[in-house]
Amino acid sequence: MASPQPDAQSPREIRAARLQKVNDLKQLGLNPYAYTWDVTHQAAALQEKFTELPNGEEADFEVSIAGRIMARRVFGKLAFFTLQDETGSIQLFLDKKTIQTAMAETDEQAFNHLKQLTDVGDFLGVKGVIKRTDKGELSVKVSTYSVLTKALMPLPDKWHGLTDVAKRYRQRYVDLIVNPEVRDTFRKRALITASIRRYLDQQNFIEIETPVLQAEPGGADARPFVTYHNTMDMQLYLRIATELHLKRLIVGGFERVFEMGRIFRNEGISTRHNPEFTSIELYQAYADYHDMMDITEALIVNAAQEVLGTTDITYQGEAITLSTPWKRITMHDAVQEKTGVDFAAFTDLAAAKEAAKKAGLHGVDDCATIGHVLNEAFEQTVEPSLIQPTFITDYPVEISPLAKPHRHKPGLVERFELFIVGRETANSFSELTDPVDQRQRLEAQAAKKAAGDLEAQSLDEDFVTALEYGMPPTGGMGMGIDRLVMLLTDAPSIRDVIAFPLLKPEQGGTD
């Protein structure tokens, strides 16, 4: 018999009571923190295998399973536990006679100890046979059990679960324990990234890792995180893109490369932005942005088919069809459709601004070029309406310093961005390969940066030198993995698809 339990009500006392049970288990010679358990089956597979087992029948099938106790329904000489493993859950049918007979040699009070010393939250290993109860619940009729890990902290309300979003993110492990759909999201995320890698592997792309720590961050318009290397005594930046190094690999002779990895941007946090996020960038020699549209469609459709089994999805109540081909429209045409203004017709900046204001746009006064006015018009009028997958093509050169000039349209570049549910999901160019042009464009960016534009790009001399050795015609594409996962898992916030999103410390700063 276990020692009498102290009253346990407050979390402090609950913890104390559970620590007492830890000691009681040790007194009985049982290790409350076991080393291994021989698991023969998982819950979901058993549920699947025995769907046909009639109520009240026992199968001649022995199993040894393990998991966390999620619910306890205890009677005098009978108890039902719900045991949860990674795949799902299964009921334990705990009959006093069966257990005390089977465990007589090790613990003659085995059933009473089970009742007294286990709690919701503990990990339990059991051996027994499969049976379906009279009431129809598939169960393991337990002969022997072992406490594998004693939990000290109580779990959240079994019915309401954990809903406080801040707590869910701060204590994701608790969120994962009690909210099965959260586990499902991260499982799907893994399947999505695996399907992308598998597809690219089939297309003979190879993944090469490029540096996170860089002396000069480049490849995107974004503010970097700054860090410091002690022995080299130098300031370093966390990468804001993988672009410039992957292109160096194309210069080096690889023809199909990609990297899926973490990117860091020192910017705001929102439902669509986390300071660290995952991107994939891929580069294919001898290809252009049209080829990149095809591969982008293929990657996303393939992922949807493999993970969801369909290309017809719902995002936050909105029906989205991913079946290809997706709409392709130039930025100029898209803006003209919405505003009635053809910005391609302008040669005078002031006139373009005038027309933009007449069309009801705001914030165009600061625009330095007609291209910036066009982009502003696009972001304000077109972007939110791009719910179904749409490639917006042919961007102004002023906002695309790494893209090759359009082969037919002066002032534009061969670039597209993919929008789904109003969000930029991918960005791609026919890559600029002319080192002289590239130098000029990056010098212009560096000048803007020197003038105080914190998101302007800088001049990476070594990258330009690489181009001077000659880069073959290349198509490149970058995609936000988190946003893709949000789309395919119907997640409203990027924090729902990042296991441990960045949060402010709960107790506030030190200053």
Place this chain on the structure above:
RNA sequence: GGGUUGCUAGCUCAGCGGUAGAGCACUCGGCUUUUAACCGAUUGGUCCUGGGUUCGAAUCCCAGGCGACCCA
């Protein structure tokens, strides 16, 4: 950056100027077919923090912290 809003028991929430509450969880007793088990009993609090108003503040006011939503 601006606006709106939330923070009360381990969890989910009520209370909105007059003794801090409910359900679940926990503890004790009972129970061999439960599955939000049930029946009975006992319990559990820095009402986010700090000031202020008041005879009296979880409640009203001010400042701060951490979130959520909307706008820029």
